[in-house]
Amino acid sequence: AQSVTQxxxxxxxxxxxxxxxRCNYSSSVPPYLFWYVQYPNQGLQLLLKYTTGAxxxxxxxxxxxxxxxxxxxxxxxxxxxxxxxxxxxxxxVILGGSARQLTFGSxxxxxxxx
Amino acid sequence: DAGITQSPRHKVTETGTPVTxxxxxxxxxxxxxxxxxxxxxxxRLIHYSYGVKDTDKGEVSDGYSxxxxxxxDFLLTLESATSSQTSVYFCAISAGVGEKETQYxxxxxxxxxx
Numbered sequence: 001a002q003s004v005t006q007x008x009x010x011x012x013x014x015x016x017x018x019x020x021x022r023c024n025y026s027s028s029v030p031p032y033l034f035w036y037v038q039y040p041n042q043g044l045q046l047l048l049k050y051t052t053g054a055x056x057x058x059x060x061x062x063x064x065x066x067x068x069x070x071x072x073x074x075x076x077x078x079x080x081x082x083x084x085x086x087x088x089x090x091x092x093v094i095l096g097g098s099a100r101q102l103t104f105g106s107x108x109x110x111x112x113x114x
Numbered sequence: 115d116a117g118i119t120q121s122p123r124h125k126v127t128e129t130g131t132p133v134t135x136x137x138x139x140x141x142x143x144x145x146x147x148x149x150x151x152x153x154x155x156x157x158r159l160i161h162y163s164y165g166v167k168d169t170d171k172g173e174v175s176d177g178y179s180x181x182x183x184x185x186x187d188f189l190l191t192l193e194s195a196t197s198s199q200t201s202v203y204f205c206a207i208s209a210g211v212g213e214k215e216t217q218y219x220x221x222x223x224x225x226x227x228x
Binding site for chain 1: 206
């Protein structure tokens with residue numbers, strides 16, 4: 001079985017501050033890991049993903065995430081928040097098997113304060 | 115957007131009525147998915163398809179059925195809608211192979227069951 005836990009359903013940061021959104025997973029096999037972003041009234045957009053190889057993954061809009069197997073974590077960071085980063089962020093995992101099913105965390109709403 | 119459209123985009127219906135949501139893709143992807151999004155739950159898989167007439171259940175399949183008679187169309191049917199099925203429904207496709215595999219999402223359908 002696999003599950004995804006996102007710590008903090010709401011996170012607020014000031015513009016220019018560090019963004020840190022936390023994601024932990026449980027999986028019996030090495031997972032593929034994803035971060036998606038959802039802007040209001042829109043679908044989900046892929047930010048970045050980890051499959052194998054380099055554990056620090058860079059994505060769009062200045063975001064990056066680091067896969068830490070020992071901590072079963074895949075936290076999302078951005079050095080300096082921008083007002084346009086305000087959105088809901090979802091962490092997700094997938095087993096590279098036949099079903100290819102994504103399991104999502106419950107999401108973190110990011111607010112950026114001026 | 116991986117060529118995914120959903121129709122209708124918004125629907126209001128009454129309890130007990132049948133509802134069909136359509137997902138259409140233009141890029142001949144084999145795997146298609148239906149998710150529902152509810153506050154505090156992230157996205158949860160309802161059903162998925164791995165080819166024409168090949169479908170399987172997801173985590174929250176009760177009360178839903180699907181059909182896929184053509185590669186490009188994946189239909190989700192609520193046989194008798196209930197208020198608990200008020201949600202935002204997202205269709206997704208899986209593109210790429212192996213480590214390049216990624217799910218892309220449609221714009222969503224907002225369903226309100228009164």
